[in-house]
Amino acid sequence: MAASSTGWVRPTALVGPGLRFVSAFRDFSRHPTTLAEARRVVTAAHQNRDRAFLDRLDELVWPFPASPTARLMACAGIERGDVLEMVEGRGLDGALERLRDAGVYVSYAESLGQMPVRRGSARFELHPKDFRNPRSEADYMVVTGGSRSGGTEAQSNFHYIRRQSITRVLQTAMWAVNRVPTAAWAPVFPSAGIGTILKLTGAGNQPERWFSQIKPNLKGVTYHKQLANRMLQVIGPLRAVGLPPPEFVPASAPEPVVAWVQEALGRASRVCLVTSSSCGAALGVYATEKGISLAGLVIFMGGEPVTRAKLEAVRSTGAVAVDSYAFVPEGTMAVSCPSCGPEEMHFWDHDNAVVGRRRDRADGVEVTSFCWTSLAPDAPRVLVNVENDDYGTLSVDAEPCACLIGELGMRTRLARIRGLTKVVTGGTTIPCELLERLVEEALPTHLGGGPGDYQFAEAEENGGITGLILRVDPRLGAIDEAAAVGVVREALGSSDNGLLARGVWGDRVRVQRTAPVRTPTAKLLPFEPLPAGSMSPIDPAPDRDDG
Ligand SMILES: [Zn+2]
Structure with missing residues (x-):
């Protein structure tokens, strides 16, 4: 809803984006944030979050009556003075819970415009663009890493990237890798990879190598071609000011990354790599198989859950795996500290707030979805209790953790985060976790290999009937295919929906000896659905998900 009548402004046309990138990169590179400065900024923001929320409403919500939050507040009959009272009486998190209960929240499907917002007798539709920050300029566009839809576009700006690099300083300091030799193994397309590079550079960890799982040319880039094209145009000029050229290294052949780690460990006792889980x-599986020790390497992982199996794959090399949670375009929201358990992280509460919302997952199990609220003036989107399709556990420490984040006063933890988006196939839905357990634990236990060697995929077979394919990496050699199908059938039999799925798929579970396929953003999902639009519409779309 970028119409001028609403007061929303259009993002600035991207005139000379190459030059903007060059000056931002040069600034980040020459003036990285110091640890003392990072502590100061984050401490101040943490202590001021109640005020920041009220200020953001005054700047970004109340003057824009057509904005999503202003409309939801109007539906709930809540005015400026009411919110002030809530925040003063209950604190920010208590106020956000109160607002959520009054209907001031946006479900993921509502935020995408997939279903109308209905609150009482009011009914209206939203579009992803409605959440753009009307007072922040877009320096460049990014796309979300959505695997089903190809992602939606969002804007990003260098002020906010700089702000994100501040938390990166604290993160690297906490793991003793601030300003050590660093590399990124992140896809050059769609465009989030450049954000990773900039944030590291602003934190004093300017990457010396950039490995990309996607070829740094336009071949095979079938979606968001324009964005990809723009990124290509900025990478050239950036090389002149020190950006390492992207080198193609597919996830299936990590030798060049391992070689860099070994070389870097020859000149420094600690080195840092940023990549997907x-x-x-x-990398861990490869190094273990080759008998290579990676002791001294700290890997910042993210993009997918760092499950116990993935954690072990890294730890067995002597390297340290750091878990983090981020989404586009807001960036990193949580990170693990040395005393966090598997899949447990501290929430950075100085620039955002999070509250839970009880809702049903596709298979009927009640879960806590996350509703996000942005507090930074330069945040790319104006979020007040907006869901992002993820759920997990949300807890608050009674005593602060002994780590740097605890020392800064932050006590909220996020754990075991998963996507709500259901796996739908053949008219039945099953939770992603079930398939994840199969590909990460049950199948490797019975048949060998590790996480990354197995993946489920949908196949349209005779007459468009959907079947299930189990991909098994050929590198595992001969396996007992009947036993593999047996493991899958047994696991599916452990839940009602699994039984249903087993009924639908029947004997159409077959083993295919091909390597698992990654998403365009190099994620390896336990289940690869058919490309959007090609699946037979057997599944009736639910009317709404927030009932
Ligand atoms: Zn901690």
Whole structure:
């Protein structure tokens, strides 16, 4: 809803984006944030979050009556003075819970415009663009890493990237890798990879190598071609000011990354690599098989859950795996500290707030979805209790953790985060976790290999009937295919929906000896659905998900 009548402004046309990138990169590179400065900024923001929320409403919500939050507040009959009272009486998190209960929240499907917002007798539709920050300029566009839809576009700006690099300083300090030799193994497309590079550079960890799981040319880039094209145009000029050229290293062949780690460990006792969880695990599996020790390497992983199996794959090499949670375009929201358990992280509460919302997952199990609220003036989107399709556990420490984040006063933890988006196939839905357990634990236990060697995929077979394919990496050699199908059938039999799925798939579970396929953003999902639009519409779309 970028119409001028609403007061929303259009993002600035991207005139000379190459030059903007060059000056931002140069600034980040020459003036990285110091640890003292990072502590100061984050402490101040943490202590001021109640005020920041009220200020953001005054700047970004109340003057824009057509904005999503202003409309939801109006539906709930809540005015400026009411919110002030809530925050003063209950604190920010208590106020956000109160607002959520009054209907001031946006479900993921509502935020995408997939279903209308209905609150009482009011009914209206939203569009992803409605959440853009009307007072922040877009320096460049990014796309979300959505695997089903190809992602939606969002804007990003260098002020906010700089702000994110501040938490990166604290993160690297906490793991004793601030300003050590650093590399990124992140896809050059769609465009989030450049954000990773900039944030590291602003934190004093300017990457010396950039490995990309996607070829740094336009071949095979079938979606968001324009964005990809723009990124290509900025990478050239950036090389002149010190950006390492992207080198193609697929997840299936991590040798060049391992070689860099070994070389870097020859000149420094600690080195840092930033990559996706599955690529971190692939690196670990490769090094273990070759008998290579990676002691001294700290891998910042993210993009997918760092499950116990992935964690082990890294740890067995002597390297340290750090878990983090981020989404586009807001960036990193949580990170693990040395005393966090598997899949447990501290929430950075100085620039955002999070409250839970009880809702049903696709298979009927009640879960806590996350509703996000942005507090930074330069945040790319204006979020007040907006869901992002993820759920997990949310807890608050009674006593602060002994780590740097606890020392800064932050006590909220996020754990075991998963996507709500259901796996739908053949008219039945099953939770992603079930398939994840199969590919990460049950199948490797019975048949060998590790995480990354197995993946489920949908196949349209005779007459468009959907079947289930189990991909098994050929590198595992001969396996007992009947036993593999047996393991899958047994696991599916452990839940009602699994039984249903087993009924639908029947004997159409077959083993295919091909390597698992990654998403365009190099994620390795336990289940690869058919490309959007090609699946037979057997599944009736639910009317709404927030009932
Ligand atoms: Zn901690």
